[in-house]
Amino acid sequence: MEVKARAPGKIILSGEHAVVHGSTAVASSIDLYTYVSLRFPTPSDNDDALRLQLKDVGLEFSWPIGRIKEALSEKDIPNSSVPTSCSIESLRSLAALVDELKIPEAKIGLGAGVLAFLWLYSSIQGYKPATVVITSELPLGSGLGSSAALCVALSAALLSFSDSVNLDLSHQGWLTFGESELELLNKWAFEGEKIIHGKPSGIDNTVATYGNMIKFKSGSLTRIKTNMTLKMLITNTKVGRNTKALVAGVSERTLRHPEAMASVFSAVDSISTELATIIQSPAPDDLSLTEKESKIEELMEMNQGLLQCMGVSHASIETVLRTTLKYKLASKLTGAGGGGCVLTLLPTCILFVIPFIFSFLSLQFMMNALIWFNEFEFFKTLPKLNYLA
Numbered sequence: 001m002e003v004k005a006r007a008p009g010k011i012i013l014s015g016e017h018a019v020v021h022g023s024t025a026v027a028s029s030i031d032l033y034t035y036v037s038l039r040f041p042t043p044s045d046n047d048d049a050l051r052l053q054l055k056d057v058g059l060e061f062s063w064p065i066g067r068i069k070e071a072l073s074e075k076d077i078p079n080s081s082v083p084t085s086c087s088i089e090s091l092r093s094l095a096a097l098v099d100e101l102k103i104p105e106a107k108i109g110l111g112a113g114v115l116a117f118l119w120l121y122s123s124i125q126g127y128k129p130a131t132v133v134i135t136s137e138l139p140l141g142s143g144l145g146s147s148a149a150l151c152v153a154l155s156a157a158l159l160s161f162s163d164s165v166n167l168d169l170s171h172q173g174w175l176t177f178g179e180s181e182l183e184l185l186n187k188w189a190f191e192g193e194k195i196i197h198g199k200p201s202g203i204d205n206t207v208a209t210y211g212n213m214i215k216f217k218s219g220s221l222t223r224i225k226t227n228m229t230l231k232m233l234i235t236n237t238k239v240g241r242n243t244k245a246l247v248a249g250v251s252e253r254t255l256r257h258p259e260a261m262a263s264v265f266s267a268v269d270s271i272s273t274e275l276a277t278i279i280q281s282p283a284p285d286d287l288s289l290t291e292k293e294s295k296i297e298e299l300m301e302m303n304q305g306l307l308q309c310m311g312v313s314h315a316s317i318e319t320v321l322r323t324t325l326k327y328k329l330a331s332k333l334t335g336a337g338g339g340g341c342v343l344t345l346l347p348t349c350i351l352f353v354i355p356f357i358f359s360f361l362s363l364q365f366m367m368n369a370l371i372w373f374n375e376f377e378f379f380k381t382l383p384k385l386n387y388l389a
């Protein structure tokens with residue numbers, strides 16, 4: 001029997017980094033997915049290994065299941081219904097297994113993803129041989145939440161075989177999780193994100209788990225019902241970076257300048273709260289669509305300025321900001337910054353310039369600009385499961 005699970009990537013409309021320090025942030029899932037397929041061998045296969053194929057980076061790893069058991073046994077006892085953090089001791093033992101893989105230096109960031117995989121797999125499924133294949137439509141390490149999509153899709157595939165989960169009936173060939181299953185899934189995915197991000201806020205795994213648009217503060221989510229269509233251009237600068245290092249950099253700056261950074265985080269909190277209010281305000285109210293869009297543009301610019309204060313912008317991001325400003329369009333980085341992706345709001349009134357801006361940015365960033373629409377069918381993106389045989 002093989003199961004395939006998928007979970008979406010995300011954009012953060014406002015509040016990245018500050019959300020790690022307790023500020024409000026607003027995020028939405030996007031219709032680009034990570035897929036995890038999980039297959040257990042039959043007895044006649046006579047296979048006693050755990051195999052991991054990372055299709056996006058062309059790497060394959062395998063471990064005799066006894067090695068994983070040896071590394072972990074008695075350190076943390078797995079129980080799929082109780083999400084558990086990987087202890088320092090277990091992390092050390094698993095890291096020794098990952099070190100043996102000799103991951104090429106250029107792809108070293110993958111080690112954290114493999115560690116998260118080993119922890120989630122052994123905690124939820126125990127010590128069973130299996131083959132896990134991961135593919136993604138998301139660019140890795142670009143601010144679109146590939147780490148969270150991986151942790152959510154992997155936890156979904158693993159939990160689907162556990163007794164703690166009942167699945168809701170099918171929806172276009174995919175099954176969905178019920179509300180309490182989503183909570184368990186989200187908690188497990190958070191444990192994986194902790195291994196990849198170091199100190200995650202939980203916003204990425206939460207939006208990948210629940211889909212649609214959310215407001216998030218100090219670990220709790222509020223679902224947002226939008227009353228306007230937002231059109232965003234997502235430009236990938238293709239400058240690689242690592243979320244864990246950027247998050248740690250902001251924490252170090254906070255230690256050096258606690259009062260100044262507290263004011264920055266508080267300003268971001270107000271920006272996200274105002275943004276959520278505008279997005280949710282009833283359609284024909286005292287603010288016209290154009291007025292709402294202008295306010296959102298201003299809030300995005302203010303948020304970008306504060307992200308610069310946190311030290312997470314980058315020359316490549318500034319190039320996108322300057323380019324879009326030529327067309328009077330507001331942009332901000334999304335995700336951890338330091339490169340990665342930039343969001344540009346495309347207000348309804350300027351849709352005719354899209355082809356120009358699109359080709360301009362595509363040329364500069366090697367054809368990697370996409371347009372994201374938050375219309376219903378594009379972003380109704382809960383994690384889903386599909387049994388293949």
Ligand SMILES: Nc1ncnc2c1ncn2[C@@H]1O[C@H](COP(=O)(O)OP(=O)(O)O)[C@@H](O)[C@H]1O
Binds near residue numbers: 144
């Ligand atoms: N499809 C995938 N295959 C292998 N590793 C992945 C995949 N998706 C995510 N990862 C892991 O997540 C890391 C990227 O996470 P991160 O730095 O948080 O950036 P982002 O979440 O914005 O993409 C990768 O270096 C890798 O360890």
Ligand SMILES: C[C@@](O)(CCOP(=O)(O)O)CC(=O)O
Binds near residue numbers: 142145199200
């Ligand atoms: C910077 C941060 O706010 C978002 C990181 O997103 P991403 O991994 O760059 O997609 C970190 C977090 O909230 O855990």
Ligand SMILES: [Mg+2]
Binds near residue numbers: 145146147148197243
């Ligand atoms: Mg991430």
